[in-house]
Amino acid sequence: MNKIQQWDLQVCRVCLLHPYNRSQARISRLISRTGDGPLYAVLAALLWWQGEVEREAVLMALLAFALELPLYLLLKNALRRQRPVGLPVFITPSDRYSLPSGHTAAAFLMATVLAASFPLWAPLLFTWAILVGASRLLLGVHYLSDLVAGALLGSGCALWALNWSQA
Template sequence: MNKIQQWDQRVCRLCLLHPYNRPLARASRLVSHSGDGPLYLLVAALLWQQGSRGQDTVEAALLAFALELPLYLLLKNSLRRARPSGLPVFITPSDRYSLPSGHTAAAFLMATVLAASYPEWTSVLFAWASLVAASRLLLGVHYGSDLIAGALLGMGCAKLALGWGQG
């Protein structure tokens, strides 16, 4: 087992094998749901009504997701990393593989795009994205390195999309 796998196993055991894992999983489920697609659609609809700044933000987010989704699927289906096993799991994941975390990628993508247009919300946006990422670990469906990879994927695609219009 390599160093990353050892670290992932230790972090998962620490986060999932304690007496408060069930109450923590209930809260994590709510946070994780905030990283599902419907919230992004609602935010996009609200932003679109705000004029050109909001519309530019929505367009950047759409471009970022157009970059992120195929890369996410390619990575997930090429790497085929098994999800954590032998530990408590509190939800049924939507697919078989864990690397990268799609919820984390989407949350960090949105936080990056929104923070570029609304910098006064940067700390709140990245705190929320970090909580979405942590919730996936606390629900037993991802390793820590899955979250890091997802965050890098989401932020990278957002940065590409944001830079696209500046060229």
């Protein structure tokens, strides 16, 4: 086991092997659900009807997701990192592999795109994205390095879309 895997396992143990992990999981489940795909569609629909700036943000998010989703699937199926085992798990994950975290990637993608259009909201948006990622660790379905990879993937795709649109 390499050092990153050892560290990941230690972080998972600290986060999951304590007496209040069930109550922590209830809160984490709610936070995690804010990063589910259908809510992004509802947000996009609401933003679309608000004005030009909001429509532009929706188009940037769509462009970023058009890059992020295939990359996410490629990485997930090429790396095939198993999810944490031997530790409490509080939800049933949607797929078998953990790297990168799709919820974290999507949350950071949205936070980055929306922060570019609404900079005053950036601290709140990135706090939410961090909480979505943390919730996946606290639910027992991801390692910390999965979250870091997801954050880099989502933010990177968002920055690519934003830069591409300005070219």
